[in-house]
Amino acid sequence: GQQLNQSPQSMFIQEGEDVSMNCTSSSIFNTWLWYKQDPGEGPVLLIALYKAGELTSNGRLTAQFGITRKDSFLNISASIPSDVGIYFCAGQKITTSGTYKYIFGTGTRLKVLA
């Protein structure tokens, strides 16, 4: 199935560093969502973005909905060991038949070194 291009695929960082990851697509989306998945768990919603250009923060997390509606980024400031996990972006769009399409990115695997 179709997936969003998410980068980087994985990253190792030192505790306290800032992290940035992004998602791009050739399609326009109405909504961008960012999730975090811990091992053995389901994805947990971190941030939802509804308007082009929207910049939203949730604690140390900041995400933006790209102006073109084809991309989004997620930043994590001052990373801590519990930030480890897999981060997924997801785009939602409405099809010509009026149904919703949800497409997930390939994931960014984050490891934080204490």
Next chain:
Amino acid sequence: DAGVIQSPRHEVTEMGQEVTLRCKPISGHDYLFWYRQTMMRGLELLIYFNNNVPIDDSGMPEDRFSAKMPNASFSTLKIQPSEPRDSAVYFCASSQNNEQFFGPGTRLTVL
């Protein structure tokens, strides 16, 4: 609320057997989604329901897969007959708007 509840958490079965995965969405949510996650293909939407009605099943891989939602608090995903390539983690999610809440998943292994 307890969140989205899925059962079983783990299922090991032999090829050819019928498998039924169950989901209880969050009360009040009118959308329910079934996803499959594998290393190779990532997270894929299989089917979703709105007010218990299947809206888009274009992600269902084959006729061996079927999903039902007989009421607002229960849904099943059935695989009959199962095959080794069906081995994956299957997630159920529910939402009231654009924000989906995922269950813990069912890890299916087909031998």
